[in-house]
Amino acid sequence: MEHDAPADGAAGTGRGRTRPPRGSATWGLRKRSTAVAVAVVALALLLGSVVLLGLLQASLSASTESAARRKAHDVIAQVEDQDIADAGDYLFSTAHAGQVVQILDTAGAVVTASDSAVEKVPLTALRPAPGRTLTEEVSSLPGVDGGDDFLVVATGAQVGTTAFTVVVASTIQIQADTLATVAWFMFGATPLLLAVVGVSVWLLVGRSLRQVERIRGQVARINAQRLDGRVDVPPTNDEIQALALTMNMMLDRLQASDREQRRFVSDASHELRSPLATLSAGVEIASADPTGATWNQMKSVLAGETARMRYLVEDLLTLAKANDGGLRLESADVDLDDVVDEEVRRLRSTSTHKVTAQLTPARITGDARRIGQVLRNVLDNADRHAISRITVALRTGKAGAVLTVDNDGDPIPAADRDRVFQRFVRLDQSRSREGGGSGLGLAIAAGIMAAHHGSIRATQSPSGGCRFEMTFPAQQDSVGRRHAPRC
Numbered sequence: 457m458e459h460d461a462p463a464d465g466a467a468g469t470g471r472g473r474t475r476p477p478r479g480s481a482t483w484g485l486r487k488r489s490t491a492v493a494v495a496v497v498a499l500a501l502l503l504g505s506v507v508l509l510g511l512l513q514a515s516l517s518a519s520t521e522s523a524a525r526r527k528a529h530d531v532i533a534q535v536e537d538q539d540i541a542d543a544g545d546y547l548f549s550t551a552h553a554g555q556v557v558q559i560l561d562t563a564g565a566v567v568t569a570s571d572s573a574v575e576k577v578p579l580t581a582l583r584p585a586p587g588r589t590l591t592e593e594v595s596s597l598p599g600v601d602g603g604d605d606f607l608v609v610a611t612g613a614q615v616g617t618t619a620f621t622v623v624v625a626s627t628i629q630i631q632a633d634t635l636a637t638v639a640w641f642m643f644g645a646t647p648l649l650l651a652v653v654g655v656s657v658w659l660l661v662g663r664s665l666r667q668v669e670r671i672r673g674q675v676a677r678i679n680a681q682r683l684d685g686r687v688d689v690p691p692t693n694d695e696i697q698a699l700a701l702t703m704n705m706m707l708d709r710l711q712a713s714d715r716e717q718r719r720f721v722s723d724a725s726h727e728l729r730s731p732l733a734t735l736s737a738g739v740e741i742a743s744a745d746p747t748g749a750t751w752n753q754m755k756s757v758l759a760g761e762t763a764r765m766r767y768l769v770e771d772l773l774t775l776a777k778a779n780d781g782g783l784r785l786e787s788a789d790v791d792l793d794d795v796v797d798e799e800v801r802r803l804r805s806t807s808t809h810k811v812t813a814q815l816t817p818a819r820i821t822g823d824a825r826r827i828g829q830v831l832r833n834v835l836d837n838a839d840r841h842a843i844s845r846i847t848v849a850l851r852t853g854k855a856g857a858v859l860t861v862d863n864d865g866d867p868i869p870a871a872d873r874d875r876v877f878q879r880f881v882r883l884d885q886s887r888s889r890e891g892g893g894s895g896l897g898l899a900i901a902a903g904i905m906a907a908h909h910g911s912i913r914a915t916q917s918p919s920g921g922c923r924f925e926m927t928f929p930a931q932q933d934s935v936g937r938r939h940a941p942r943c
Contacts (some may be wrong), residue, residue, distance in 0.1 A: 485883065486661045493724040494650050503755075505642050509635060521591060522594040524555075524609035525622040528589070530746055531557060531622045532613040535593045540620065544568030552625040556600060562619050566879040573599045579623050582610035586619055596716040603631040613856055618653050657939060667696045675703060683711040721878055731761040731768075771896040774829075775879060775903060785823040791855050792818040792827070792928065796850055803846070807839045809863075818857040820928045822908045823848040830904050831910070832896035834861050840924060841865035856910075856930040877902040911916055 483491075535543045540559060544567075547557050551570035558579055559567045570577045575597040582590045587613045599605055606625045639829050671687045678685040686707060689700040738758045742751040777784075793815045800813045819856055842863035850858045868876055875881055880895040898912075905912045910928045917923040 486658065486665055487662045489768040490654050494654045497653045498646070498650055500641075501646050501694070506647075508642075511873060513631070513637060516634060517628070520626050520628055520631060521609060524588055524591075524626045525611070525766075527555065527557065527624045528609055528611040528622045531559065531624075532611065535613065535620070536615050539569050540618075554630065555624045556606075558623040560621040560623060568621065571600075579625050580608045580610055582608065582623070583608055583621055584612040585849045586612045586869070588612050593628070594625075600625075605632070606685065612873050619674045621925065636900060647705070663891075664696060667692075668699070670704060671696075671700055675707075678707065680714070683707065683714055701887060703780055724880075728765065731765045734758070734761045735765075768896075771900060773895055775900050785826060787821055787823060790820050790822050790824045790827060790929070792859070793822055793850055794818050795828050796831060796848060796859060799828060799835055800848055802832070803835050803839060808841045809839060809844055809846050811846045811848070813850075815848075815850040816852055818850060818852045819931050820857055820908075822928070826904045827908070830901040830926065831859075831861075833901045834926070837866075838863040838922070838924070847917075854930070855927065857928040859926045859928070860917075860923055861926075862917040862919070862921055864919070864921045867920065868914045873914040875912055878910070 458866070462543050469748055489935060523598065529841075531543060531547065532548045542560060547559075547568060547570035549875055549928065551557070555570075555578065556574055557570040558574060559569070560578055560583075562582075564578055564583065566575055566578055573575045574597070579597050580592065581593060584590045591607065591609050592610055594606050596604075600606075607628050609624045610623075610628075611622045613622060667690055674685065674687040686704050687700050690697055735758055737759075738754045742748075742754055745751065796813070796815055800811060804811045835846070835848075838861050841867050845864045847860075847862040851858055877898050879897075879899045905926060910926065912924065914924045915923050
């Protein structure tokens with residue numbers, strides 16, 4: 457007895473399973489593929505059989521008519537060489553079953569024939585002019601028993617003053633029997649061929665689907681707790697192997713993304729724990745002092761920790777938007793040298809190091825505020841690591857504008873030059889968070905540069921110090937302003 461499906465509320469408990477639509481198991485991919493293959497082959501065989509039988513019939517008909525025409529021309533040649541009486545002997549001597557020959561005079565009377573049974577009545581009423589040939593198909597011949605169909609070929613001829621007609625009647629029953637034999641053979645072989653095709657496709661598709669099902673089962677067992685699982689790659693060098701390789705590459709990316717996300721959450725929690733703990737302890741201590749003196753002493757510390765948390769959260773949001781492609785850019789023409797000059801002036805007002813700049817006029821397309829944020833992060837990083845000097849240079853070329861920021865501190869080791877742009881990376885673990893920043897500045901700079909279709913990389917300056925090199929793509933369909941270089 458068939459029961460109704462459970463209600464929505466029961467399904468929402470998580471114990472029910474969604475049943476597949478009726479018929480989906482009956483007509484799965486394997487059965488559909490087999491049915492389609494058999495139907496296509498059957499249609500191809502039907503069309504091929506019709507074409508083959510048509511061509512075979514045309515070929516047999518042409519062969520029969522050609523043989524009859526040759527016989528008529530042979531008889532005419534015999535009459536031309538000898539006479540009609542001698543031609544009668546030729547007809548008797550060359551007669552064979554399935555073919556009857558007559559020679560008719562101008563009145564339509566039978567002069568001679570290849571068989572005594574047809575010496576009385578003409579086989580056809582066709583009377584072509586000399587040199588012409590007429591044909592017709594008849595269901596029977598006068599004086600010929602058997603009821604076979606015949607092809608009658610009548611050819612007119614004239615020898616001297618004597619005109620006559622040569623009639624050659626050839627049975628076409630053999631042609632019909634041949635067509636029937638071929639048709640019955642094809643009719644009998646078609647089911648066997650369709651059965652072979654159906655079984656072959658069934659086995660082939662089943663073998664392929666077993667591999668797909670194995671891959672599906674292996675992927676289904678992979679979850680958030682065991683992202684290190686991978687599917688077996690069959691050595692088939694086909695689409696199934698490509699599918700398995702693609703699945704493994706996707707799982708590699710998912711595992712790397714999960715690992716990065718977990719590390720990001722761990723690092724963010726670690727970074728937020730310190731200011732939160734300071735704020736919590738400060739509030740508890742200040743609330744325990746009814747005079748308010750403790751609050752007056754600690755409010756500057758608490759305000760600094762609050763600002764640090766705000767900057768950290770803003771940096772996290774900016775980085776998240778950059779990584780997700782959701783960073784909004786207000787694209788416009790930007791005089792890059794003006795932006796760099798403004799940030800260099802800001803750094804000079806706050807830094808204890810010597811800051812020099814050599815700027816060449818350059819115009820790009822981008823978001824001036826975000827580009828300024830990149831420069832500020834890179835310059836602040838250089839200021840933290842410089843010993844005494846920071847050098848900024850801007851030059852242009854065919855590929856675009858190139859901005860370099862050098863400081864005379866130690867260069868970043870080659871093994872860490874890519875890692876330094878990751879989130880919460882601090883190469884100097886001994887530095888305090890207050891002095892070393894949150895570890896997000898360079899990651900944000902890399903994200904903003906990628907959003908501008910540019911690049912940023914860490915390298916070593918010619919003098920042996922640390923260098924950050926930023927490349928901005930050239931502006932399209934625009935001519936940059938011409939200034940005198942700034943120093």
